[in-house]
Structures are given as structure tokens and as C-alpha cells.
Amino acid sequence: MTAKFFAWLLIGVLLTGKVNANAGGGVSANPVPSTESPISTQEDSGYVSDDDANIAELERKWGYNWAYSGVATFGHLPHVRCLTNPKTPYDIGILGVPFDTATSYRPGARMGPRAIRTASARHLMGRGFNTNAGFNPYMSWASVLDCGDIPVTPFDNEVALRMMGEAFLELGQRQLPAAADSDSDSDEEGADVPAASALKHPKIIALGGDHLIALPALRALRKIYGQPLTLLHFDAHLDTLHPSSYPSAWASEQSNYNHGSVFYQASAEGLLANGSSVHAGINTRISGTTWADYIDDDRQGFLRIPADAIDDIGVAGILELIHARIGREVPVYLSIDIDVLDPAFAPGTGAPEPGGWSTREMMRIMRGLAGLNIVGADVVEVAPAYDSPGQDTAFVAANLVYEIITNMVRQGREGSADVPLYQRPGPSLYSQEL
Secondary structure (H helix, E strand, O other), X not given: OHHHHHHHHHHHHHHHHHHHHHHHHOOOOOOOOOOOOOOOOHHHHOOOOOOHHHHHHHHXXXXXXXXXXXXXXHHHOOEOOHHHOOOOOOOEEEEEEOOOOOOOOOOOHHHHHHHHHHHHHXXXXXXXXXXXXXEOHHHOOOOEEEEEEOOOOOOOHHHHHHHHHHHHHHHHOOOOOOOHXXXXXXXXXXXXXXXXXXXXXXXXXXXXXXXXXXXXXXXXXXXXXXXOEEEEEEOOOXXXXXXXXXXXXXXXXXXXXXXXXXXXXXXXXXXXXXXXXXXXXXXXXXXXXXXXXXXXXXXXXXXEEEOOHHHHHHHHHHHHHHHHHHOOOOEEXXXXXXXXXXXXXXXXXXXXXXXXXOHHHHHHHHHOOOOOEEEEEEEEOEOHHHOOOOOHHHHHHHHHHHHHHHHHHHHHHHOOOOOOOOOOOOOOOOOOOO
16 A cells, blocks of 8 residues: 555656646647747647638638537537627527426427427538528528527526517617628629618527417517517417416416417517418317307407318418418518427427328428518427437428528518519429429
């Protein structure tokens, strides 16, 4: 025991001497380059200069990712904690809202933002060209950032709603990137610059979280745009239920705010334009023994498009109904509950409803929304605990977010008045040889 102790003590003394020798005349842990003769080779001194050429070379060698590498931001976009960095401008911000304490069945959507980001790893910016839109939304005029998450409390829904509301309002009022950022390219042939009236405010795409996150988002947008918004709502459920649809002997004011009554509350607060909003993909049972839920939904001014209507009128018919109802002028909030899809395609959700749309049908509908003035959006109710081993639901959600970004960028490229509303494809759509 004594011999071992002295042996370790001797090793410690020798190592200490070596460290001290380095500190006195060798290479330190944080070398300071000479201002007289900067050295740019690591072989000589361990120092690499920070001149532009070296930075460019380092970026060339190490500044890329494979789909499976790097920190998990949405689509490998630059990550900025936008809530704590008010000087960082952006046109479109991806914002995680990990909140699920307003669910009525299976919780778990607080893990949705992380799952969607992970599933978006294959959305490499350099391989993001959208063949349906004809451009790469990640490499167009818009500054698109991953703004991180709102650190929503899981302990008090009243506080959580206040946190989310303040965050959406703060981020939605941020200054857009300076016009000068694109001036340098504006005179170049083929330069990709936004239309003059592309954006009035930054646009936030929220990754949920349960559906109650839409209420604070709508509250913020109502203040920012100074008018009620039209809601385009893809969901198996109405989410306009009166709070009494969830009867309880232990009712409270806060229990009135849940993911099934979110748009009832939004309508009651004057956040939604009565007469232009749409539910699409409805596929569920309703309360009681009468049509009371539908009657109340009618009073709130919604058009309901049931999921099985797609069998009769197809994707084109669904899109014609949406565009005829909404038009192109009004500000639109797009809200997508992942349970609008059949559980065969999106099992990872809290309230799955068999008989929903397929992934392909939903993707085609998303691509047909061109021309709508979408000012904010969310994809909600992704609950990875119930997802398939291959994370099918999260992959679908990530693709839906990609299509939302594409729509927002397309509107900025062409201006909302110049984007043609959806038209049925003609017979020559696939006539061109590939």
C-alpha cells in the first residue's frame, strides 16, 4: 500500500513539472498569436489564423453535414435562440412549443418538437429543391432559422398560456432582415429576391405540442395584424367544442382551455373571422344525442369538409372548396393536427381516428394552397411515444413543415397577388416525357 502511494506521488510530481515547463516556455492551452508575424499553420505552432482565407478553407473542409450528423435543428437550419437574441432578424422562424398538458386522452406531444426536428435531418439545405414549386425554399430569398423552443412550464396551464402568448407576440413583431441584405444581389441576372410586399412581419411555424398552442398564437397574430384571422384547420376533430362537452364535477376556469375547445375560445375572443374559416378532414364522433356540436360550429362560421369527401370530389375538389371559401386577401392561420391522417400513416398521436387521409393526399393538398396569405402556422399533436419504430409520424410532420415553408417562400418570391390560385390539372399535366 505504501509503495503504491509513493509511486503515484512520484508520477504526480513528474507530471506537474512537465505542465509547469510547458507553461513557462512551451505551447500553452490557449496560445496568443504574435501580432508582428501571425502564423497560419497548425504544424508550426498549433495556431490557425482567423483571416478570411483560412476561415473559408475551414468551412469548406468541415462546414457541412450528412443527414445523420450535426446538432438536430429543423432541416439543419441555423439555430438561434430567437427569444433571447432580439437583434437576429429572420423572415421565417421554426419554433418548438413543447406543451401537452391540455390533452383529453393520450399525452406526450411535448416531445413532438424534438421528434420532428430529428425526422427533418434528411432535409439538407443543399438538397432541398422542391420539384413541385420549382425552387429550394432553404436557399431562396428568405432567412429561415430554427428559433429553438419556448420553455413552457408543465406545472401551470395559466402560466403556460401567458408564456406562449408573450413568446409568439415577441417573435412575430421582430424586425425583418434589412432590405440591404439583398440589395447587393438585386441587380444580378437571375437574382432571387423577394417581392416588394412579400412580408409585413416575420412568420412563425410552431412545432407542437398539443393543439391549445394555437390559441396564444392566434392572440398574438390578432394584435400584430390588427384584425381577426381566417383559420384553415386540418384535423379529424372540430376543436370548436364548448367546454361543457367535457363534463366534470370538478370544473374550473382553467379546464375550459383544452385542445378540444381551443377554437371555441378563439372564436369567443374575436380572434377568428366568422364566415371564412375551414375545417378539412373531419372524421370523428360528436357529443351527446343531437347535432349540437355541428350547430355550434356553424355559429362560429366554419365550413366543414369531411375526410371521406375526398372519395367523391378528390384532392382537386377539396382545394377548390378551400380557395373559394378563403380567397387570397385575408390573413390565414394554418393549423395542422397530425391526426387528420389515418393512423396507418401517422400512428404517433394522442387521439387517432381511423378513416383519415393518406400522406400522399395531404401532401398534394398542401401543395395546392398556393395563393393563400398564410401568416402563421403550426403542426401539432405529434406524440412520438405512440409512433412506429421508424418514426413515420414525425417524418410526415417534418415534410408538412417543409411544404409550409415552401408556400411562405413562394408567396415572398412572387407576391400573394401574383401566385395563381389552385386550378385543376389539365390532361397534359404528365404528358411531358421524363
